Amino acid sequence: RCRFGALTAIVTAGSPGPPTVGFVAGKKIGSAVRRNRAKRRLRAAAARSTLKPDTVYVLIADRGVLTAKFEQLVDWINSAAATDVVEEVR
Numbered sequence: 001r002c003r004f005g006a007l008t009a010i011v012t013a014g015s016p017g018p019p020t021v022g023f024v025a026g027k028k029i030g031s032a033v034r035r036n037r038a039k040r041r042l043r044a045a046a047a048r049s050t051l052k053p054d055t056v057y058v059l060i061a062d063r064g065v066l067t068a069k070f071e072q073l074v075d076w077i078n079s080a081a082a083t084d085v086v087e088e089v090r
Helices: 034-046 070-082
Strands: 002-004 007-013 020-025 055-061
Touching: 002 070, 007 070, 020 034, 034 055, 034 070, 055 070
Parallel strands: 020 055
Antiparallel strands: 002 007, 007 055
């Protein structure tokens, strides 16, 4: 796990092929409308990011994802993709 601004990323090795990305927005963020908005923003930012193939990313949103500039979200995701953090999956 690594923290980048208002985003926590879990990065691990995945199956061969394109990167797999999961999005999580917990109830700490607020109502369902806010959680869905946070996930939509993360999806759009991940689509513009350079993610490594054969890798699984889980992006966990914090409240700051709702107010951060879109370019900042893309930078956070790119930073997560640039790290070689691999968490053992059990």
